[in-house]
Amino acid sequence: MPLILETVVTTRSAEGDVHLVPFGLIEDGGEWILAPFRPSPTILNLEANPVFAASSPRDIRVIAGAVTGRREWATLPCAVIPGVRLAESFGHAEFEVVAVEEDETRPRYRGRMVHRESHTPFIGYNRAQGAVLEAAILSTRLTMLEPEKILTEMAYHAIAISKTAGPAEREAWSWIEDKVAAALGRDGPVLAQPDAAG
Ligand SMILES: Cc1cc2nc3c(=O)[nH]c(=O)nc-3n(C[C@H](O)[C@H](O)[C@H](O)COP(=O)(O)O)c2cc1C
Structure with missing residues (x-):
């Protein structure tokens, strides 16, 4: 399997x-493939403007927010491509599309x-941010996965939230939990408060 980097991609419409x-x-091979599932505004944007950042x-709420209807995050102009990048980031890279494999x-x-450019020092990994990342991905696959699998995986990721989250990570987690709970037809949180022993 190739290396995959989870990023926040910005494109612009016509x-x-x-x-x-x-x-x-x-x-x-030194280049980077962006593979959006159809239908997707990203695809339309890349057809109009074949560049992306x-x-x-820095804040995991950007990822949780983007998959829960909160996409208003500050951007700044890119250095080379005619586009924008996320303002609050450790760093960013700019890409020109050099080939398209239709599917x-x-x-x-x-x-x-x-x-590519760095904006702020990266000091260390945080498990809760990793947990939010995984849960955010899960939350985009709710129609593809069995509820049992979703709940089992959420319960596991909740352990890192209970042990290592700060306020931003807790808020990001709550957005994902609400989305999952709504999809599974639940009124309350998907999970009971995880015990910190796990
Ligand atoms: C960390 C992360 C990585 C993702 N990677 C992809 C991906 O490679 N391809 C894809 O189609 N959706 C991916 N998704 C889901 C999309 O972000 C989500 O479905 C989005 O709404 C699709 O973009 P669109 O608005 O351009 O259709 C990912 C979600 C997360 C949280």
Whole structure:
């Protein structure tokens, strides 16, 4: 399996509207593949403007927010491509699309990195941020997965939340929990408060 980096991708429509979405970038021979499932505004945007930026958010709420209807995060102009990138990021890279592999389900856009930049030091990993990332991905696959599997995985990720989350991670987690609970037809939280012993 290739290396995949989970990033926040920004594209622009023909009218210049920004679309901000988490995507996994697939490494391939020094270039990076963006593979959105159809239908997708990202695909329409790449057809209009074949460039994109990929950012690593400082705040995990950007990723949880983007998959729960909260996409209004501050952006800044890119350095090289005619686009924008996430403002609050550890760093970002800018890509030009150099080839497209058409596919009915999931076309692949091959990006060549034309610029990369660091914005703030990265001090350390946080398990709760990893847990939010995993739960956010789960929350985009609710129609593909069995409820039992979703609950089992959420319960596991909740352990890292209970042990290592700060306020931003707790809020991000609550957004994902609400989305999952609504999809599974539950009134309250998906999970009981996890005990910290796990
Ligand atoms: C960390 C993360 C990585 C994701 N990677 C992909 C991906 O590679 N391809 C994809 O179609 N959706 C991916 N998703 C789901 C999309 O972010 C989500 O479905 C989004 O709404 C699709 O973008 P669109 O608005 O352009 O259709 C990912 C979600 C998360 C949280």
